[in-house]
């Protein structure tokens with residue numbers, strides 16, 4: 001049997017890692033994963049948010065990708081030119 005605190009840390013780490021990829025609050029989702037365990041992984045089913053400086057929207061397929069990405073991971077479009085075009 002895994003102590004609750006260990007599995008809480010595990011789920012917290014997973015949830016915050018997923019949240020980071022989606023541009024959501026890492027700390028918030030770590031806490032939710034820690035407290036809610038498996039239910040904290042509901043972040044998996046939430047859509048990514050477009051957060052200026054963290055993520056940007058691909059101009060070709062409209063998927064959310066990391067701001068540092070040079071190539072869209074969904075459609076392969078070159079994203080270097082669209083770096084600073086986010087709407088604030």
Ligand SMILES: [Zn+2]
Pocket residue numbers: 058059060061062063072073074075076077
């Ligand atoms: Zn794309």
